[in-house]
Amino acid sequence: MGQRPNFSQKGSRHLYDLVIVGAGVWGSSAALSALRQGAKSVLLLEADIGAAQRTSAKSGGIVTDLIWHPHDRQLVARSRLLFQEAAEGAGDAHLWQAAGMLTLGGPRQAALFSARRAELSERSIAVALMDRTGLQHQFPALDRLADDTIALYTPQDWHVNPTAYAVQAVSAARRLGLEVRMATPVRRLEVLADSVTVHLADQDPVSAARVLVCAGTWSRQLLRTAGVDIALRPYRTQLSSVRFGRPHDLPIVWHLDTDLYLVPEGGQDMLAGDGTESVESDPESFRQAGDADFLASVAERIVDLTSRGDGAGIRTAWAGLCGATPDRRPLLGRLAPHLYCACGDQGIGVMRGPALGELAAAVALEHTEVPELDPLRFAAADFPIRGGFTLEA
Ligand SMILES: Cc1cc2nc3c(=O)[nH]c(=O)nc-3n(C[C@H](O)[C@H](O)[C@H](O)COP(=O)(O)OP(=O)(O)OC[C@H]3O[C@@H](n4cnc5c(N)ncnc54)[C@H](O)[C@@H]3O)c2cc1C
Known part of the structure; x- marks a missing residue:
């Protein structure tokens, strides 16, 4: 047990109600929510120079109702x-945009697509099941699809700007009294x-009645310093920005068979990414640039779908880390007296991030409990890494 602080003495360290570590989408939302939920003195600490400059900034920004877990669908809503x-x-007006999403599959996905269409319709969410003829009619740019292609079209799916969201959440929270220290690891x-x-690095320590760690894939290593270990395995995923030879009017496209996804970026560019590396990466030393074989395979998969991709050029590419958990659900809750965490994004942490931040604040302030997300529900052992952006459980 370390030395206990004496808060009553003049000059002693300030005792915050809540300190939040990490100003990504989750931590920024948690900070705003904590103040709205009545916390009096809240401090947000971020290692980078601004809110959501790391993984959140590298995201494709897709927000969809087509994810596998029912609770996650509520979090998206x-x-x-x-x-x-x-x-x-x-x-x-550009913080979110209803880009619509086309999820492409084949006969193998027919039953799954029908079930998901029924589930979305029940929730009054617009959805259409399309065959190749319908696709060619509505999305003529997809002119190289296999004959047996089928698709689910979800026109209300969005593309969001995660950094703009986090910056706004932090600024709204500041107006409610949030103290923020950027560039403070x-x-x-x-x-x-x-x-x-x-x-802290280069500053006096601070004390808090509660600390909430929202440090994304850095959470495990930070929590280890408190003697706590969690079942979080960071894995790498890549994204590129592609300039098409000709303008296109494509929505978000997710091709299940090749795991390629495309996100429109203006009339001529697309973000193009794919799934999950199934090996663990170190958040301090992973390769942040895109790999040559990733770029080659993305280009191939694009031209297999559309002639608009002929002559397309990769403008830039990058990699970021996502956090896997054994059941692909977040680790959110109490770890020790006064210590809480919210992490384990599974690559779908922007679309659920604002709601998960809000939930994490409620749990840290002890306004609610979410036993199924208990961060200590697994031993921190090795487990297979599997991406979270899937239709199937
Ligand atoms: C290539 C790629 C594409 C993606 N596409 C999508 C998508 O389309 N849709 C979607 O929903 N999700 C997507 N994701 C996942 C999404 O980006 C993450 O789930 C989300 O950004 C997680 O947010 P976060 O706030 O938990 O973490 P982060 O954004 O990583 O925030 C954590 C913050 O904690 C800070 N921090 C860490 N350690 C410390 C410390 N010791 N002291 C102080 N601060 C610290 C970091 O600097 C960081 O700012 C994608 C991810 C990648 C990599």
């Missing part, structure tokens, strides 16, 4: 409201009997 609220608050967490001491 709540996040949509929070994205809309942020767009209104920022006066930023947390080095170590020390759990005491009645508080947590947060040790």
Whole structure:
């Protein structure tokens, strides 16, 4: 047990109600929600120079109802409201856009597509099941599809700007009294009997009645400094920005068989990415540039779908890390007295991020409990890494 702080003495460290580590989408939302939920003194600490500059900034920004877990679908629905609220608050009409998403499959997915169409219709979410003829009619740019292609079209799916969301959440929270320190990495967490001491690089430590770690794929290594280990395995995933030879009017496209996804970026560019590396990567040393074989295979998969991709050029490519958990659900809740975490995004953490931040704040302030997300429900052992952006459980 470390030395306990004496809060009553003049000059002693300030005791915050809540310290949040990490200003990605999750932590920024948690900060705003904590203030809205009545926390009085909240400090947000971020290692980078601004909100959502790391993994959140590398994201494709897809928001879809077509994800596998029913609870995640509720989180997407709540996040949509929070994205809309942020767009209104920022006066930023581009923070979210209804780009629509076309999920391409074949005969193997027919039963799954029918079931998902029924489920979406029941929730009054617009959806259409299409065959190749319908696809050619509505999306003529997809002129190289296999004859037996079928698709689910979800016109209300979005593309969002995660950084714009986080910046707006932090600025709304500042107006409610949030204290923010950017460029302030947390080095170590020390759990005491009645508080947590947060040790910072080059600054005096701060003390908090509660600490909520929203440090994305860095969460495990930070929590280890407090003697806590969680079942989180960071894995790498890549994205590129592609300039098409000709303008296109494509929606978001997700091709299940090749795992390729495309996100429109203006009239001539597309973000193009694919799935999951099934090996663990180190958040401190992973390769942040795109790999040559990734770029070659993305280009091939694009021209297999559309002649608009002929002559397309890759403008830039990058890799980021996502956090896998054994059941592909977040690790969100209490780890020790006064210490909480929210991580385990499974590559679908933007679309659920605002709602998960809100939930994490409620759990850290002890307004609610979510036993099924208990961060200690697994031993922190090796487990297979599997991406979260899937239609099937
Ligand atoms: C290529 C790619 C494409 C993706 N596409 C999508 C998509 O289309 N849709 C979707 O929903 N999701 C997508 N994701 C996943 C999504 O980006 C993440 O789920 C989401 O950004 C997680 O947000 P976060 O706030 O948990 O983490 P982060 O954005 O990683 O935020 C954590 C923050 O904690 C800070 N931090 C870490 N350690 C410390 C420390 N010791 N002290 C202080 N601060 C610290 C970091 O600097 C960082 O800013 C994609 C991810 C990648 C890599």
